Amino acid sequence: PSDTRDAAQARARSAPAPVTDVAQLCVCDLLVAQCDANCCCDPDCSAGDFSLFTTCSVPVVTGDSKLCSQKAAVYSLDVEADPPERIFKLIDQVNPSIFCIHATNYEQALYLKSPEIPTPENFDRLLAKFGGASFSAEPDSWSLGAEAPNPPDANETHRYEFGAPVQTENAFLRLPSPVVSSWCSDANPAGFLVNQATKCIRSVSVEKCDSIQALSMLFYINSSILAVPKSSQMVNITVQSIVVQSLGGTRTSLNSSDVLRLPMVLDELCINAVLGVNYHITHTDTGEIIEAAAAFVLGAISKETLSIEQSFEISFTQENAQPVPLSGNPGYVVGLPVRAGFRPQGYPSFPAGLLSNKHSQLTILHSTSTQDCLAAQGARAPVLFGYNMISGCKLRITAAMKCQPLAETLLDVLKGQSFPEYVASFGNSQAQDVLDWVPITQLHISEQMISNTLQSSCQIPVSLGIEVKWTKYGSLVNPQARIVNVTATITTSTLRQLPSGRERIIPVTSSVVFTDISSPAEPGYKAWPTINIKLPFDFFYPFV
Secondary structure, three states, X not given: OHHHHHHHHHHHHOOOOOOOOHHHOXXXXXXXXXXXXXXXXXXXXXXXXXXXXXXXXOOEEOOOOOEOEEXXXXXXXXXXXXXXXXXXEEEEEEOOOOOOEOOOOOHHHHOOOOOOOOOOOOHHHHHXXXXXXXXXXXXXXXXXXXXXXXXXXXXXXXXXXXOOEOEEXXXXXEOOEEOOOOEEEOOOEOEOOOOEEEEEEEEOOHHHHHHOHHHOOHHHHOOOXXXXXXXXXXXXXXXXXXXXXXXXXXXXXXXXXXXXXXXXXXXXXXXXXXXXXXEEEEEOOOOOXXXXXXXXXXXXXXXXXXXXXXXXXXXXXXXXXXXXXXOOOOOEOOOOEOOXXXXXXXXXXXXXXXXXXXXXXXXXXXXXXXXXXXXXXXXXXXXXXXXXXXXXEEXXXXXXXXXXXXXXXXXXXXXXXXXXXXXXXXXXOOOOOHHHEEEEEEEEEEEEEOOOOOOOEEEEEEEEEEEEEEEEEOOOOOOEEEEEEEEEEEEEEEEEOOOOOOEEEEEXXXXXXXXXXXXXXXXXXXXXXXXXXXXXXXXXXXXX
């Protein structure tokens, strides 16, 4: 009957808050308002009842056993006391399993919610929601519409935190992505400071392309973003650029992005359909969004096309912050520059932090066409990870040259104006993570004399050799390149003063060598280890 069904749904909506405090949980409390025998957690039992107990039927009460760490209520009896007493302790329990749940942040999973029963009145609505190739399984509490009840602190202003959904005036900023299958789901929220790139399949129909919201530019920019969560300050999404793609794949950038191009049917083609969206969010260091822009890729869809692939991307940039180029994530990628830096002045001790050099790269002498060392001063080439490199120049020495200024000039030619003190061990090492930076060991070696014709002599640098030792770090399936040691060796030669009217040409070289010091696999060692573990089918429930 309808009245019985309505009453059941009303009870489901008014379900009491779930009890998650283990001190209040008691699985052996079966009798109402009566003490259960040997049930040490029964709140109806008195001290006199506990004195008659012989043991605790449930000595430990915990929540979900799949949690990584949780509180546990421990009950026991002190039989030596007169009369015997119950002992209660609240301890921290750690799950030793490598597969565990860090936090149960899905509150609706803590109690059973009666599903909505299809009726003639709601059948069409349920069919529209669950009848497609994919549907949203997100809780209704994600919706920020007017129908949702406001929490007690709804009027308070907060700043965005890492991973928090970027809120809009309607709900949240959508970043469509595949959920179970490859089909697009629009219920995926964009997380603050979480750079993402997704691709998914969208079902299309040329006859209805002007009515499919996901193919229109308005669908992605019509909702303003909240500058901070739960505030009235809005940030409009502006159109940064529009690129039009033809059926053959040729792309053309439009000069003007002020005019919206909406999808429409023309000559049995659906033109101006959204094929890709790239969001760029600018924020302050306090977690406030101040600017939002979107770059679109529009294209044409033929009548025979039943589905298209859409790509979506979002990136975040801090205001007035210079972007630092990375050379891998996390390990180095072959061919990308080796990142380097030096300790800032005024911070003599760790962990004060590191500052990158001008280009955030380790560099060596860049060879010029003239091969003149004095003309090559200041010309640098970045050291590319995995590439052994050698460069050099020629130095013409005359009797009029002073030794000390010449030695300083050659040292600048070899090391550059500001030779770094540290090298990033990973391609994405941050300056504040001082343990991720490897100090450069500098050595000096003296060679034989270049000339022995005159009495006075001096030492001049003639070569710089850099050896970068790296190893494979992490999983055998996807090892990451990590730098573990860097040595810079300056080789000097003894130069005696030349007689008047004579000159000499000496070569000056700079080189970089990469050495893999990864330990080889032991004989008989399986390069592809497997773990024979079968998880329960509902282990990650209610998480996908």
